[in-house]
Amino acid sequence: MKAAELFDLSGEVALVTGASSGLGHRFAQVLAANGAACVLVARRAERLAELKTTIERGGGRAVAVAADVRDRAAMAAAFDAAEQAFGTATILINNAGVAHGGSALEIDEQEWRRVLSVDLDAVFFLAQEAARRMLAAGKRGAVVNIASILGFAAAKGTIAYATAKAGVVQLTKTLALELAFKGVRVNAIAPGYIATELTDVLPDQAREAILSGTPLGRLGEPADVARAVRFLVSDAAAFITGDVLAVDGGLGM
Numbered sequence: 001m002k003a004a005e006l007f008d009l010s011g012e013v014a015l016v017t018g019a020s021s022g023l024g025h026r027f028a029q030v031l032a033a034n035g036a037a038c039v040l041v042a043r044r045a046e047r048l049a050e051l052k053t054t055i056e057r058g059g060g061r062a063v064a065v066a067a068d069v070r071d072r073a074a075m076a077a078a079f080d081a082a083e084q085a086f087g088t089a090t091i092l093i094n095n096a097g098v099a100h101g102g103s104a105l106e107i108d109e110q111e112w113r114r115v116l117s118v119d120l121d122a123v124f125f126l127a128q129e130a131a132r133r134m135l136a137a138g139k140r141g142a143v144v145n146i147a148s149i150l151g152f153a154a155a156k157g158t159i160a161y162a163t164a165k166a167g168v169v170q171l172t173k174t175l176a177l178e179l180a181f182k183g184v185r186v187n188a189i190a191p192g193y194i195a196t197e198l199t200d201v202l203p204d205q206a207r208e209a210i211l212s213g214t215p216l217g218r219l220g221e222p223a224d225v226a227r228a229v230r231f232l233v234s235d236a237a238a239f240i241t242g243d244v245l246a247v248d249g250g251l252g253m
Contacts, residue, residue, distance in 0.1 A: 006236040010035035013082055014233070015089040017069050017126065018096030020047035022196040023146065026222035027093050027229050032060030034230060037086040040064045041078050042096065061086065069096045069122035072129075079133055090141040091233045092130040094123045094168075097146065104159040112160050119164035124171055131175075131184050140183035142233040145172050146225075147190045147244060149252045165190075169244050176242030185241040187232045192248025194220040215250030 014031045018024035020042035032038045032055045040048045040062055048064035055062040063085045067074035082089045098118045100111055127143050134141040150158055151165035168188060176186035193199055193210045199219060211217060228247050231237055246252050 001235075003236075007230060007234045008035050009091075009230075009234065012036040012091050012233070013039065013086045013089045014091035014093060015039040015041060015078065015082055015130065016093040016095060017041045017122075019051060020044040023191070023194065023222050023225055024093070024095040025051060026226045027095060028062070029055065029058075030223075030226040030230050031091070031093075031233070032062060033058065034234075036091060036233075037061040038063075039078060039082040039085070039089060041067055041069070041075075043068055069126060070117050072125055075122075075126060076129060079129060083133075088133055088137040088139050089130055090134060090139050092126060092141070092143045093229060093233075094126055094143065094145040096122065099158075099161050101157050103157060107160060115160035116164050116167075119161060120167045120171070123168055124175075127171075127175055127186065131179055131182075134184055135182055141185070142237075143175070143184065143186045144229055144232050145186070145188040147172070147188045149190050149192050149246060149248050151190060151244075152252060172244060173242045180241050185232075185237070187237070187241060188244045189225060189228050189232070190244050190246045190248065190252070191225050192220055192246070192251040194222060194225060196222060210251075213251060214248070215253065218249065220247060220249060 014036040016024050016028045019028045019040040028038045028040055045066035052062045052064045065078040065081050067078050100115050123145050145168050147168040148165040150162040151169045172186055172188040225247050228245055
């Protein structure tokens with residue numbers, strides 16, 4: 001089989017959260033370019049509309065759904081929109097996430113819950129919803145959760161984010177174990193420091209420290225992570241489940 005056939009996503013329906021910017025924006029473009037019909041989910045409707053237009057101009061298919069991943073009713077409606085437009089979502093990219101700053105002694109309960117509700121709770125409930133619908137429709141599918149290298153290594157000022165991402169790692173492995181025999185693969189990607197809006201605000205000193213500790217000597221690009229997503233949802237990864245793929249330039253070695 002040729003590589004182009006392995007990575008062809010024609011006939012697949014992909015729901016991508018956090019699609020209005022950063023990694024999610026790139027993920028949707030790459031999935032659409034490889035044949036998947038895309039359901040774009042985020043809170044910023046205007047940005048989603050722009051991405052939908054871009055995908056369609058490139059010959060792809062997409063619908064945009066403005067929703068907060070913490071709103072379970074709204075997310076159920078997003079899956080309904082996928083089914084009405086294209087059919088059952090067979091790919092879920094659990095990308096939406098938030099970060100925070102500040103020490104463990106300073107973070108309050110409201111901020112802790114905000115980060116955990118987006119970065120962990122929503123990841124589980126969306127994966128659960130996607131898997132239930134795939135199985136009800138008799139479909140095989142793939143879930144890719146976006147974790148982080150901070151799910152494996154400690155860093156000051158990241159207590160809620162790192163805890164959530166560590167939870168995503170174990171969630172991925174456990175869910176993969178439960179769903180494997182039903183034909184739904186569940187994997188995760190643990191990005192390192194990627195050049196997005198979040199890293200644009202890093203102080204120069206912090207950026208230099210990251211670069212000096214990264215064996216490949218640069219920040220990652222959204223395309224680096226998008227290629228890993230494309231791999232994990234494709235037939236090239238048909239025998240891979242429960243894995244967490246680090247895309248970090250060697251930072252976590």
